[in-house]
Amino acid sequence: MGKTVNKVGKKTSIFDIILYLVMAVIIIITVYPFYSQVIISVSSTEDVYKTGLILWPSSIDFSGWKIMMGYRTIWGSYLNTVLRVLVGTSFSVLVTALFAYPLSKSYLPFRQFFTSLVFITMFFGGGLIPNYLLMKNLNLINSFWVMILPGLITGYNVFIMRNFFMGIPDSLEESAKIDGASDLLIFFKIIIPMSKPVLATVALWVGVGHWQEWFSNLLYIDDSKKWVIMMVARKILIDQDFGSMAEATRNLGMGILKGSSNEVQIRACVITATVLPMLFVYPFIQKYFVKGVNLGAIKG
Amino acid sequence: MEDAVPKQHSRMKHYRKQPLNSFQPKRQDSIWKRVKKHRGLLALMIPGLIAFIIFNYVPMYGITLAFKEFQIRKGIMGSEWVGLKWFERIIQDPYMRVVLLNTLKISLLKLVIGFPVPILFALLLNEIRSVKYMKLVQTVSYLPNFISWVVLAGIFFSIFSVNGPINALVQMFGGKPRIFLSEQSSFVPILVFTDIWKGFGWGSIIYIASIAGIDPGLYEAARIDGASRLKCALHITLPCLVPVITIQLTLQIGGLLNAGFDQIFNMYNASVMRVADVIDTYVYRLGMINREYSYATAVGLMNSIVAILLIWIANRAAKAAGNNYTLW
Numbered sequence: 001m002g003k004t005v006n007k008v009g010k011k012t013s014i015f016d017i018i019l020y021l022v023m024a025v026i027i028i029i030t031v032y033p034f035y036s037q038v039i040i041s042v043s044s045t046e047d048v049y050k051t052g053l054i055l056w057p058s059s060i061d062f063s064g065w066k067i068m069m070g071y072r073t074i075w076g077s078y079l080n081t082v083l084r085v086l087v088g089t090s091f092s093v094l095v096t097a098l099f100a101y102p103l104s105k106s107y108l109p110f111r112q113f114f115t116s117l118v119f120i121t122m123f124f125g126g127g128l129i130p131n132y133l134l135m136k137n138l139n140l141i142n143s144f145w146v147m148i149l150p151g152l153i154t155g156y157n158v159f160i161m162r163n164f165f166m167g168i169p170d171s172l173e174e175s176a177k178i179d180g181a182s183d184l185l186i187f188f189k190i191i192i193p194m195s196k197p198v199l200a201t202v203a204l205w206v207g208v209g210h211w212q213e214w215f216s217n218l219l220y221i222d223d224s225k226k227w228v229i230m231m232v233a234r235k236i237l238i239d240q241d242f243g244s245m246a247e248a249t250r251n252l253g254m255g256i257l258k259g260s261s262n263e264v265q266i267r268a269c270v271i272t273a274t275v276l277p278m279l280f281v282y283p284f285i286q287k288y289f290v291k292g293v294n295l296g297a298i299k300g
Numbered sequence: 301m302e303d304a305v306p307k308q309h310s311r312m313k314h315y316r317k318q319p320l321n322s323f324q325p326k327r328q329d330s331i332w333k334r335v336k337k338h339r340g341l342l343a344l345m346i347p348g349l350i351a352f353i354i355f356n357y358v359p360m361y362g363i364t365l366a367f368k369e370f371q372i373r374k375g376i377m378g379s380e381w382v383g384l385k386w387f388e389r390i391i392q393d394p395y396m397r398v399v400l401l402n403t404l405k406i407s408l409l410k411l412v413i414g415f416p417v418p419i420l421f422a423l424l425l426n427e428i429r430s431v432k433y434m435k436l437v438q439t440v441s442y443l444p445n446f447i448s449w450v451v452l453a454g455i456f457f458s459i460f461s462v463n464g465p466i467n468a469l470v471q472m473f474g475g476k477p478r479i480f481l482s483e484q485s486s487f488v489p490i491l492v493f494t495d496i497w498k499g500f501g502w503g504s505i506i507y508i509a510s511i512a513g514i515d516p517g518l519y520e521a522a523r524i525d526g527a528s529r530l531k532c533a534l535h536i537t538l539p540c541l542v543p544v545i546t547i548q549l550t551l552q553i554g555g556l557l558n559a560g561f562d563q564i565f566n567m568y569n570a571s572v573m574r575v576a577d578v579i580d581t582y583v584y585r586l587g588m589i590n591r592e593y594s595y596a597t598a599v600g601l602m603n604s605i606v607a608i609l610l611i612w613i614a615n616r617a618a619k620a621a622g623n624n625y626t627l628w
Contacts, residue, residue, distance in 0.1 A: 012429075015529070019427055023437045026421075029497070030440050033455045034447075036465065040458070053465045099348025102341040109334040109342065114349075121352060123608055126359020127600035129587045133376060134359050152351045183340035212448035215562075219588065230450050237454030238566050264458070271454050278446050286442060293505045 034275055040268035041065065048264040064265035068273060073224060073232055080144075081211065081228040088148045089207040092157070093199055100158045101187055104165035122155035135220050146220045147213070147228070157202050160292070164198035165191065201292035204285045211278065233274050237267055366598035379594075386598035395582070396599070403578040406491060406559040411552055414496045418503035419545065423533050425504065426511050438508070441501025449498075453566035456494055457481065487572040494567075495560060506544055514540045550618050550627055554611025557603055579603050 039054050044061035068074060102108050103115065126134070131150070140146040168191065176186050192199070217231035224232070235241045242263070335342065361376075366386055368379040390396050421441070428434040444452065460466050460480040467477040480486040518536050527535070561580040568576040579599065587596030611627070618626045 015427075016429065019424060020433070022424065023428065023433070027437060027440050030443060030501070032465075033459055034443075037455055037458065049463050053468055095347045095351060098344045102338075102345050105338075105341065107334070107338065109331055109338055114345070117352060121356040123611065124360070124604055125356060126362050127597060127604065128583055129365060129593045129597045129600065130359035130362025130376075131355075132587070133362055133365075133593070134355075138354075149351065150355045152355070153348045158348070183338075183344060187344060208446060212446075214448065214450055230448050233448075233454065234450045234566070237450060237457070267454060267458065271451055271458075274451050275447060279443075282443065282446055283439070286439060289442070290505050290509075293509070 034279075037268045037271045037275070040265060041272045043265065045262055045265055048268070061265075064262070064269040067262075067266060068269045073227070074229070074270075074273070076225060077227050077229045077232040080226060081230075084144070084147050084228055085207050085210045087144075088151075088210045089203050091148060092152055092206045093203045096153050096157045096202065097161055097192070097195070097199065098187070099153060100161035101165050101191055102183075103158065104162045104168075118155045118158050132219060141220050142223050142226065143220075144226065147210070147216050150216070151206075151209070157205070161195075161198055161202060164195055168194055197288075197291060201288045204288050205292055208278075208285070208289075229274055233270055236270050242266075363597060363601055365594050366601045368594060370593040370597075382594075386595050387602070389595060390599060390602060398574070399577050399579050399582045402575060403557055403559045403580075406488060406564075406576075406578060407556045409488065409492045410495050410560070411556070413492055414499070415549065415552060417496050417500045419507055419541065421500055422504040422507035422511060422541075423537060425508060426537065427529060427533070438501070438504075441504070443501070444498040445502035447498075449562040449566045452494070452498060453563070456490070456567065460490065481567065482569060482571045484572055484575045487568070488575055491560070491563065491567065491576070495563060498563075503548075506548065507541055510541055510544045511537055546618050546621075547627065550611070550614040553614035554607060556610055557607045 036054055039057050040048050041064055042060055042062060043054075043057040044059040045063070047058050047061075103111065103118075105111070108114070125131075135141060135146055135150070140149070172190055172194075173186050176190060181189070212230060214228065214230035214234050217227050218234070221227060221231075224235075227235075240263075329337070365376055365379070367381055367383060368376070369382045369385075370376070370379045374380075425434055425437060428437070458464055462477050462479060466480065471477060478486070480490060514537065518540075519532055522532050522536060557579060559578040559580070561578070561584075564576055564578055565581055565584070568581070580603075583596050583600050583603070586592045586599065590596075615627050
């Protein structure tokens with residue numbers, strides 16, 4: 001101890017030990033709910049009803065996953081979701097950046113007007129019914145675009161991007177302007193390459209939003225072939241509507257689902273199948289999200 | 301920011317040999333000249349502008365429904381005006397009082413119990429010595445925020461089910477198994493707990509970032525004076541977080557009427573309706589199930605007006621409290 005300059009800084013105290021334990025408990029509480037579902041999804045139907053904290057499957061049984069494999073609606077909805085995430089994210093980022101860049105210029109005519117126009121949308125909107133009627137009037141009911149267009153651009157994302165663009169020195173654009181470059185050219189050749197951090201953040205933000213969203217499907221899309229994964233998951237997990245899923249089991253000769261122990265297993269499979277993709281990309285995208293929160297903390 | 305204006309213009313127009321103060325508003329080009337000059341820039345905004353107008357401002361026009369008797373054949377424009385009919389109904393609707401009280405109860409509980417959790421968590425994280433362990437805890441704690449409430453509700457149905465781990469713990473301590481999610485006494489606490497569970501890690505990011513920005517010199521000085529870690533946390537870290545805490549609190553108060561639609565809509569059921577039904581879920585059923593478009597719009601409008609008032613009041617209060625850390 002003699003050498004430590006900082007008395008309070010180095011010694012491991014009882015407090016440190018308690019802190020480590022508390023954090024370990026937090027990790028367990030956070031992870032266990034997900035973990036338990038993975039275990040149930042591969043447990044035999046007799047074991048899914050076993051009371052208690054499940055730590056390890058006492059038997060391995062993939063019959064739930066076999067039913068999942070035969071359930072076409074799920075795989076179709078995966079495709080719909082991927083398409084939605086890709087199209088929705090790229091359109092959103094492009095339109096938002098195109099809008100935010102001019103807004104970052106102090107010499108933009110009507111700048112204050114545009115800023116207010118965006119600001120108001122952050123606090124006030126039409127609400128459920130006017131939106132629903134609008135989609136109906138625009139003929140967007142049962143259309144893929146009903147998932148993309150309404151959320152195409154949001155005030156929050158505009159301001160985050162605008163704030164970032166404001167930090168890019170004007171001198172870079174000026175020399176291009178003197179060379180006769182158009183605003184569009186400057187935007188794509190100078191601004192976009194310099195703004196990768198904020199573009200990545202907003203893209204991931206929008207992308208994860210699309211991945212999680214289901215309410216637009218509930219409101220506007222009746223055709224289950226067009227549903228995204230979360231909507232299909234909602235049908236099974238919340239409404240306990242196994243409709244076409246029951247059919248998949250019949251084809252496999254596996255009896256009916258509802259109310260049976262099969263149901264518990266299937267539900268766990270659905271949960272696992274919807275959490276896993278996020279779990280795979282999560283470690284890579286997490287840091288951009290954190291960056292985004294900090295970008296947003298800058299007062300607009 | 302401010303001085304970017306003269307700089308930009310002076311470079312572009314230096315050949316005109318204008319005096320430095322030529323950028324006063326009076327001598328500025330007329331607005332139409334400026335529009336013409338920056339038309340390329342304005343053109344970039346067109347797609348976003350159209351989207352904002354169609355998907356944000358056109359629905360605002362639809363709010364007139366709240367003052368009309370909506371008839372599908374006649375559309376929003378053709379339907380007849382009925383004045384404040386629907387707002388009178390709001391006042392007379394006994395169920396409105398139930399959902400309003402439920403909304404306030406649930407969101408106040410979430411605010412009072414949930415608000416300090418991320419702050420406390422950030423303070424504790426800051427005390428972890430091992431950077432690796434800290435990163436691990438952080439990463440894990442953000443995870444639930446990335447999972448949709450649909451899936452989380454599915455998970456909690458399992459966790460709180462009769463055969464689930466919570467009931468196993470209850471039985472271990474000699475209790476009787478209960479159907480937690482169908483009992484009025486336990487549903488709201490579960491809402492509050494699961495909401496905190498989902499959001500505390502994510503909510504702590506903003507505090508962690510602020511803590512990282514605190515001048516380390518402050519801690520060194522305090523340590524030389526013999527301050528303990530607890531004292532450092534209470535007298536240095538916490539006061540440095542006041543600005544962020546104020547802004548977060550303002551935002552949360554502004555959202556008091558939003559009790560968490562995604563969560564409740566996915567978790568509630570008929571037996572807990574009395575305690576779990578909130579304004580947003582009521583509006584959804586009024587509009588989409590009962591097809592009472594006008595009434596649902598009126599309730600929604602009242603909701604968003606009160607929400608704006610709340611955020612304005614909260615921001616005012618933050619200003620009155622004498623700090624500059626306000627939303628606007």
